[in-house]
Amino acid sequence: MANVKFSNRDVIESSAKKHPIGFGYTLLQAFAFLVVFIALLEGIARISFISNLLPYQSLGSWHYQFDLKWFRLKQYVANNGGVDVILLGNSLVDTGFDPDVVTQTYYEKTGLQLRVFNFGIDGLTVYPSSINAKLLVETYHPALLIFVTEMRDYDATNGIRTEEKLLSDTWMQYQLGYFNPRGWIIAHSVALQHFLPYRNWMRADFPSTFAACLQTYHTTSLTGYEPDNGVMKEVVAPDPNNLAGNPYFDSNQPYQVDPSRLESLQSILDLARDNGPQIVVVEMPVHPVFFEYAGGETVHKAFQEKIAETVRAGGGIFLPAIDEVTIPLQGRSNLTHLNRRGAPILSAYLGGQLAALTNQEGMMFVNKQKGDSQP
Amino acid sequence: MNITTASFAAFMLIVILGYRLLSARFRNIWLFVACLGFLITWSWEFVGILLILGTVNYILGRWIGEAKEGRKRILWIGIAFNVFTLLIFKYSDFYLPELTSFLARIGIEKGGGGIQLLMPIGLSFTTVQLISYLADIHNRIVLPEKRWLKFILYILYFPKLLSGPIERARVFLPKLDQPQPLSAESIARNFTLMVIGLTRKLLFADVLNALIPSAAFVQPLTYSAQLLLTWLLAYAFVIYNDFAGYTNIARGVSGLLGIELSSNFNTPYFSRSIAEFWERWHISLSNWLRDYIFFPLSRLLRKKFPHPDHIINFILPPLVTMLVSGMWHGLAFSLLLWGGLHGAYLIVERIPTLFAPKVLMDERPKWRQAMATLFTFSLVLLAWLPFRMDPVTAKRYFAGIILPSHWLKPDFLWMSEVFKGHLPVGDVYGWNIPDPRIFLVLLPAILLDWTQFRHKNELIFLKWPRWAQAALLALVTLGLFLASFADSAAPFVYQGF
Numbered sequence: 001m002a003n004v005k006f007s008n009r010d011v012i013e014s015s016a017k018k019h020p021i022g023f024g025y026t027l028l029q030a031f032a033f034l035v036v037f038i039a040l041l042e043g044i045a046r047i048s049f050i051s052n053l054l055p056y057q058s059l060g061s062w063h064y065q066f067d068l069k070w071f072r073l074k075q076y077v078a079n080n081g082g083v084d085v086i087l088l089g090n091s092l093v094d095t096g097f098d099p100d101v102v103t104q105t106y107y108e109k110t111g112l113q114l115r116v117f118n119f120g121i122d123g124l125t126v127y128p129s130s131i132n133a134k135l136l137v138e139t140y141h142p143a144l145l146i147f148v149t150e151m152r153d154y155d156a157t158n159g160i161r162t163e164e165k166l167l168s169d170t171w172m173q174y175q176l177g178y179f180n181p182r183g184w185i186i187a188h189s190v191a192l193q194h195f196l197p198y199r200n201w202m203r204a205d206f207p208s209t210f211a212a213c214l215q216t217y218h219t220t221s222l223t224g225y226e227p228d229n230g231v232m233k234e235v236v237a238p239d240p241n242n243l244a245g246n247p248y249f250d251s252n253q254p255y256q257v258d259p260s261r262l263e264s265l266q267s268i269l270d271l272a273r274d275n276g277p278q279i280v281v282v283e284m285p286v287h288p289v290f291f292e293y294a295g296g297e298t299v300h301k302a303f304q305e306k307i308a309e310t311v312r313a314g315g316g317i318f319l320p321a322i323d324e325v326t327i328p329l330q331g332r333s334n335l336t337h338l339n340r341r342g343a344p345i346l347s348a349y350l351g352g353q354l355a356a357l358t359n360q361e362g363m364m365f366v367n368k369q370k371g372d373s374q375p
Numbered sequence: 376m377n378i379t380t381a382s383f384a385a386f387m388l389i390v391i392l393g394y395r396l397l398s399a400r401f402r403n404i405w406l407f408v409a410c411l412g413f414l415i416t417w418s419w420e421f422v423g424i425l426l427i428l429g430t431v432n433y434i435l436g437r438w439i440g441e442a443k444e445g446r447k448r449i450l451w452i453g454i455a456f457n458v459f460t461l462l463i464f465k466y467s468d469f470y471l472p473e474l475t476s477f478l479a480r481i482g483i484e485k486g487g488g489g490i491q492l493l494m495p496i497g498l499s500f501t502t503v504q505l506i507s508y509l510a511d512i513h514n515r516i517v518l519p520e521k522r523w524l525k526f527i528l529y530i531l532y533f534p535k536l537l538s539g540p541i542e543r544a545r546v547f548l549p550k551l552d553q554p555q556p557l558s559a560e561s562i563a564r565n566f567t568l569m570v571i572g573l574t575r576k577l578l579f580a581d582v583l584n585a586l587i588p589s590a591a592f593v594q595p596l597t598y599s600a601q602l603l604l605t606w607l608l609a610y611a612f613v614i615y616n617d618f619a620g621y622t623n624i625a626r627g628v629s630g631l632l633g634i635e636l637s638s639n640f641n642t643p644y645f646s647r648s649i650a651e652f653w654e655r656w657h658i659s660l661s662n663w664l665r666d667y668i669f670f671p672l673s674r675l676l677r678k679k680f681p682h683p684d685h686i687i688n689f690i691l692p693p694l695v696t697m698l699v700s701g702m703w704h705g706l707a708f709s710l711l712l713w714g715g716l717h718g719a720y721l722i723v724e725r726i727p728t729l730f731a732p733k734v735l736m737d738e739r740p741k742w743r744q745a746m747a748t749l750f751t752f753s754l755v756l757l758a759w760l761p762f763r764m765d766p767v768t769a770k771r772y773f774a775g776i777i778l779p780s781h782w783l784k785p786d787f788l789w790m791s792e793v794f795k796g797h798l799p800v801g802d803v804y805g806w807n808i809p810d811p812r813i814f815l816v817l818l819p820a821i822l823l824d825w826t827q828f829r830h831k832n833e834l835i836f837l838k839w840p841r842w843a844q845a846a847l848l849a850l851v852t853l854g855l856f857l858a859s860f861a862d863s864a865a866p867f868v869y870q871g872f
Contacts (some may be wrong), residue, residue: 023563026848033849060860192860199860202581202812204588207803256537 015030036313038191045191058196060186061172062165064213065094066121066132067196069224073117073140076222083140084366085116085354087224088129088149088268090159093120093283096338097148098347099223105351110358112366119243125152125159128166129293137271144365145277146350147268150284150336151294151303154265157250227340228331237289248293248336255294258308265307270316278363280354281311281313285321285346290335317357322349376416378624379539379576379857381638386413391631395557403524405549410531417496425501428460429530432505433523439512440519453509461502464704500539501530502867503663508544510667517545525551534629538621540639540659543821546866547634554633563626565630567834571823572623574851577858579820580617583609585861586813588804592764595772597802600781605809610763611808612820615644618657642828644755647736649720652755660700669696673739683727694718704762712761720754 044050058067077083087097098114106114119136121128126149133145152158166172174183186192197213200206220226238246249255265281272279283304291300304320311318328350331342338346357363376383390409397405414422435453439446479568502634511517520526529547557563587606595603622639629636639658646652653661680687694715701714727733735746761767775781785808792798827833836844 022841023559023566026844027566028564029841029845030848030852033846034852037849037853062862196856196860199857200585200862202585202587202816202861203581204810208801211799 003135037291040249041191042189044114045189045194045220051190052196054194056197057190057193058199059169059171059193060111060182060196060199061169063121063162064197065216066166068213068217068220069119069121070075071193072220072222072224073119073136076115076117076224077140077293080115081223081286083115083117083142084369085114085144086136086140086142087116087118087120087146087148088133088136089120089284090124090129090153091120091122092150092286092336092338093118093148094122094224094226095228095306095333096120096226096343096346098221098343099346100221100225102351105348106355106358109352109355110280112358112364113276114354114365115367116223120148120224120226123159123162124166125163126154126261126268128159129153130267131167131172131176133268133271137277141367142277143367144280144354145268145271146280146282147265147287148282148284149265149307150286151291151300152248154261154303154307155249155255156261169371191303220327225343228333228337230337230339231341232287232329232332232334233285235289235329235335238293246293248290255299255303257303262306262310265310269311269316272315278365279314279316280313280319280357281307282319282350283307284336285320285323285327287332287335293335319350319353322346376413378621378628379573387628387631391628394554394632402554403528403767406528406551407524407531410528410533410536410683413533414496414531415535421496424464425530426527428457428501428505429527430523431456432508432530433526435518436512436526437521438510439509445689446513448486450509450513451748454482454506457502457505457509461498464498475636497536497538500535500541500576503541503660503667503703504529507541507663507667510727511543511545517543517548520544520548521669522647532629532634534625534632535636538618538625540622540625540637542637542659542661546637549635555635557631557633561630561633563837564834566701567627567628568623569627570851571833571836572620572625572627573855574823575616575620575623575820577620578851578854579816579823580613580615580620581861582858583813583820583848584613586810586816587613590769592772595768595775598775599747599783599807600776600778601783601785601807601809603775603781607756607759607772607776609813610816611644611752611759612817614665614759614762615640616820620801638833641833642824644752645746645748645828646751646755647719648751649724649754652751653717653721660703663697664700668699670837672696689725689729690722697721708766709761709764709766709801712766712769713758716758716761720758 015331045054056068057071058064059070061067073083073086085099085102087093087099097118097120099118102116103114106112115213119132121132124132129147133147136142137145167176170180170182171186172183174180174187185197197210202211216226237318268281269279282332286299291297294300294303308318308320327338327342327345331338333339354365358365376386381468386409390405390857393405393409394402395752411422414425435456439449439453442449478663508517512519515822520529525548526553529542529544534546535542587609591598591603591606619640622636626636626638637659641655641658643655645651646655656854669692673688676685676688677683679784682688687707695718697714697718699713699714701710701712704710704713736747739747755774760772763769764772786806787808789798791810793801826835830838832838838846838849
């Protein structure tokens, strides 16, 4: 250690003396370079040939499925000249409704062609759905908004993290009217939207998460439907004396409809005002055993009545869940989700119900002029 | 307030503008307010603790300076006070559980949550600065500072508060009275320092850190040797770029205020010996350890064992110095092991000089210098194991690298099946192929150091043609902008010390 010289031997010399003036000019030049780089990237990203080569765009949202559906809907509208019906809700909607089947059934019964898109997003409860509904109505002006709901939407403890994460995203905040530069850039830069799917490229788990995103991207249809291949093997009923570990509800307190969440439902219904879309609220036909986790059929009935009452009072149409025997066990992937067998049955039912509303009530869901719903 | 955030940039601009526009009389008051503001963004309790700590040392310093007798005793009181304060906060994990259970037994603590102490940010850095201040007054190297405000600024000065550099009072305090004027040259230098710092932290350290799976340092034996080696390599560059990045930003900010801070790193991974490594790594701490541990201990031992090559003189000073270094980082056996390893390296490295005259490294052939660099880096790399993980896991990690049975054949077939879409991505580590993304980041990180090392100039970029500087700055800005969209940012590693 005695020979250790702790002195800072290679004293770092100042080289800035070579350029005593003009650093400001260097900064200006750097800014010019930056503008050129960005313009080049933006120009390249906007060439459709290049854009088509890149897998998918993102808004940098915490919920990659939201980004995926947002851009898929944009593409859908570009391809079809607009959208008439948007289905809204959580993953039960995502995997439970095939818009092509809805369109086909409706066409067979009315002779009218509907343009339907499935905007179901995993984990979304009624509050974030109401925000989505507002954004979608303002951007695409659909003639009909179908909000598909279930009991967990109104459970005060459910989906809080997803809600907070999704709604605090910079792009979302910008869309909701809270200006921020990042949100503005994301909303306007196609190059950045193409970069954002890779923004976490440095994370150790990126290969697997990116692959999962790509898989969802490829399996989701152009109308937003994501078929579920799972099949429910058996129905496990909960032990009524021991609901600890309840996977669906907070077992520490009895189920009740949270008033603030009911307000969110009301805000969806309010969108119908001032020539807004018609609102239909559909109850998702979950397996009856699911209600046992919530406290039984009585609790479900009370929930159903509460929702029906709110919807009717708000001027909307409420379609209660179809009889459970209509969807066979093989049509479910678990107690709540339908699989690729069950989804067409429910979609055909919905198409039929919409057709009945058109034929019997004279309600029209097709935007009057093609292009009406273009953003 | 993290120093890589936009809010810090805004804060910094306001502070610099105010400092530069105010007359000399009010500058230190402005700085004091700014430091308090910065500290409060972390915790208002820290303000109180650091102010008390600073005031006690201010009084002690003046007491030592004015005392006719018993100066040494006062110095030791001061050292004990500072070390005790550090122990109270830094090593609370060791005694608080016992204290809580004792208080519960006698019925005082009933809350159930236990007592918790939050260590003030930068306390380790502050403590060593205060000890050196008192020791320097005692040794008549520096006069005690009479102005309380100025002395408190030595403690609270926000650019160096979180993670140093560790400044000596005799060097730092005069700068507060005579800040360097703002010139095009100083703006260029300090701006470049900050850009290099941000690049090191956000583009190298944070990215490499995110590329290492968290399980690697917990269950190393579940991975093949080539993966473990790559991650260890990545970690070495994480800790270096994280700390060096912080120092560069701190120096840049301080430089714009006209107060130059010392350089803490000088391309350490190009060192050709461990002794040289410690001249280039965390230089301000190394110098402190040299001046306040190594030299005093060596002098003390030489009184008892006059021969310089006596085994005690040979072994104890470097070993104790490095053990203290380990303890300064934290009272954990693994950190003692890290310090002990470096101490052992220094001792072994010196053995050949007992038998033959020392040949300066610069006089040796280039290939031997290159080999020495590689060997030194390997030793440093090995020592990062106990620095990062507990000794048992570190031992497993080491075994995972060193045992031939852990060097597994890369599974290119599996990988190609995944790329063809026949198999899900699943566990990519099962391919036994080192992550190419790590090398993608290591390459520019090494290139940056190599450029600085080759020219012996950390600001070599300022010698480039203006268009090249501008293009590089534009690229780095774009890189930083894009990196800011990643979902999380890591805190500075040394902030924890």
